Amino acid sequence: MCGIVGYTGARADRSVREVLLTGLSNLEYRGYDSAGVAIANGSLAVRKREGELPELKAAMEGGAEPVPDDGLAGIGHTRWSTHGPPSDANAHPHTDCGGRVAVVHNGIIENYRDLRESLAERGHEFESDTDTEVIPHLIEGALGQGDEFEAAFRRAVDRIEGSYAVAAVHADRETVHATRYRSPLVLGLDDDGYFLASDVPAFLEYTDRVVYLEDGQFASIRPSGAEITDERGSLVDVSVETIDWEPEDAGKSGYDHYMLKEIHDQPRAIRRCLRGRLRELDGAVEIDELGGLDRPKRVHFVACGTSYHASLYGARRFRERGIPSTAFLASEYDVGKIPIEEGTVVIGVTQSGETADTLTALREANSAGATTVTVSNVVGSSASREADHVLYIRAGPEISVAATKTFASQQVALTLLASAITGACDRDTLEALRSLPDHVQSVLDQSRAREIAAEYADAEMDAYFFIGRGYAAPVALEGALKLKEISYAHAEGFPAGELKHGPLALVTERTPVFAVVTGDSRAETMRGNINEVASRGAPVVAVTDSPEPLAADVDHVVPIPETDPRLAPILANVQLQLVAYWIARELGRSIDKPRNLAKSVTVQ
């Protein structure tokens, strides 16, 4: 997964170079192991560098030939390696043999080996290990046969199979051509310029008017206009949408890291998720956008990573209302072998709405005849268009690679969904939901996570374990995921009952254990589990809504406010997020951009 941008425009005060760099910097969350740009201006100026954006910026501004300010059109790319290691050569854009055509691409070209072989036979020379590089050579071949640039671009795209959002420029043209298939691509329209990008934040500070391209559509942008056509080249009627969030939603606002900002943003994010959906006076939850969705007979959740943990929690909330529900890892979801019966609803949970594994699972569920629902944070995302129904979690943009506020918002959204779909909601539950933003705020106001992190952030530790039962079990898994993502320490989470079936063998005084003990999690049994690890010398930190009975058994008690026991794990999770953040900080990690990871995984 990667991010691509393209721009052409006629404004004197806005250079192609500047727009591309801004766009790439706003897309860095999609990948950041290398980056590059190509700007057409009679000739083609291509610069690409392994490393983060400042490296690229230096390469563009310094050196013998700084990239000119007055290009006609340009494309850019920020990369997260799938084919070939991060290096200058493997960075995009890729060019043809003549250096006249440059291409950026997000996705995977499945038949690139065959294409590359046949191109090589015809004398094309390749400089990288990437799948992408076949595209400029295919375009070059078609141009050589007399095609116009646009026709050549279409012919090249015809040849490739797989998933792609791809954009191309030609040295002599002021046009950028682009298309997508199963990778995101959005067009931005301004009065004097046109933008293409994998995601809206790339150009949000220039314009909020966008068109989401569908699979198989082509976009051509030139300073005088933009057009969108279908596979056969016929013009398509499109609807222009206006983005209602502000570019400033994506600033650090005084925090050292986006992750910390987003952790502190949770009370507001949860408020937005709840807003207009609770009918306190009627005793119900209503979700406008889910009109026509009946009570399901059976629910399958499909999701990956943090969204999978939210799904485990969501499945429990559906089961508590009598609906058989199971959470599947999207990459393991195989409708051929998992029965979809009449009345089965498949719910895809994906923050970005672009997660390739989840998209594939939703598509298969659709074709198997299931009713599908997407739970996503991104309006207009691929998954939101794939499913029959969409529930937006309204967390606002999340930039840090490690998901925090979107996990909380997903849990809240799935709680709302379970209530809305099954009828009435009792007053205590409604009140607990309405109090949740303030309860999260109180955790943030009073957390001692920083001190605890300082005590256990130690390279001498062998591993960190997270345990919980019931509604708290998914939070134990998520706590471990967060810590490993950003601190690079080994961390595992499991339902506490599983301890004695294996993991206990690993427990020593160098394996701190974080136990989530909340109202529903059978505190007495948890106490037994805590004693199992404590008696083997492990330091124990209990995150709990009833501190007093545990205080004697553990090294630290991290309190959370008392609330509905089914919502308490959401509060416990905030403490674990803060612990992970401060441990990573103590260890000097990069936090917002952990090694080898990217925000939305658009490859399978």
Place this chain on the structure above:
Amino acid sequence: MAIETAVVLAAGEGTRLRPLTRNRPKPMLPAATKPILEHVFDQLLEAGIERLVVVVGYGRNRVQSHFGPTYRNTPITYVTQESQLGTGHALLTAESAVDGSFLAINGDQIADDSIVRDVLETHGDGSKAMPNDGPAATLALLRRPADGEYGGAHVDDGRVTELEESPGDDRSYHLNAGIYACEPAVFDAVREATSETGEHSLIDGLSRLVSSDDLVRGVVTEGTWVDATYPWDLLDVSFALCDAGMLEADPPAGDRSAATIHDRAVVREPAVIDRDCVIGPGAVVGPYVCLGENATVGSNAVLERSVVDADTTVADNATVVDCVTGTGVTIGAGSTVPGGPGDVRVGDRVFEDESLGALLADRVTDHGGVAYVPGTIVGPDTELRTGATVRGTVPERTEVWP
């Protein structure tokens, strides 16, 4: 070039407003339903300020999370004052974020935009060809007694001749409204004004300019100017904003269309009801009630002359008059806050006959049927059990039984 940047001082706790400041600084306490600081920003933007530099310290997460990187499309730069070493020190913290002339203003007092405009206009163009003929600083003075709570100044023909941090003598001073247009020279003056304790006072810095040859102008002006010195002042501050029509800003404080109000509830104006609020049947809300975001008023509850902060619940049949609450407070079913006057104890001082029914800090939970003696202050996270009677000052994180 006109002054475009305002440095807003929002790093201090405001200890006299304890226990409301347990989790957030004074600028984040509610005036009507929005933080005081948000009103300050509104007036600055009205007056033409285009960039905000906010000095944060105590409880800075709350400020940063509330506003984010911009306010109404105006960029905010946050600078952190790690230790609270005076207003001058706070200003110096912002020095690297400021280029050229700027406005300095307290983030915990609300002045309407006409006062800000008067200061900016009187100060005039800072970048004159002759640097010595313009004022080094210009401050707003009000025709009100500076009775020891506030700084005062003497002014002669628009020129400030004397500045006092807290005037103690019998002479009559103009009140210093805490709004200063400044040239960069103010930074040097403040830097040089170091007290024995290492603190920097803004007033001492400006006094140095007054006593040197630099021109410090004072503009005597009028307009709404409000400040909460003690917790119960939040009531008068909020009501003054209601009466002055200062709640019409964009976005409006208290967007009633986004609240749920039962057909059989009665709202008596003036009342500010923020979004996500729920008011049950038979409830009577107002006059002079400000309900923060997501507050709940139960069936047949009666609420008058009170400022109720976000996420607070006033349960069925409760009666609440002259009350200030923090966030997440629960006033239980049938509880009674009968209203002032009452004697209020703050630290070692007792204030007699203040119109305060009760002050309940963040997340006080009352389980119902609780009677509040006028003037009661309850600390954060304290639980009041059913049927308890509370009076005086109840410390934080305690439990009160009947």
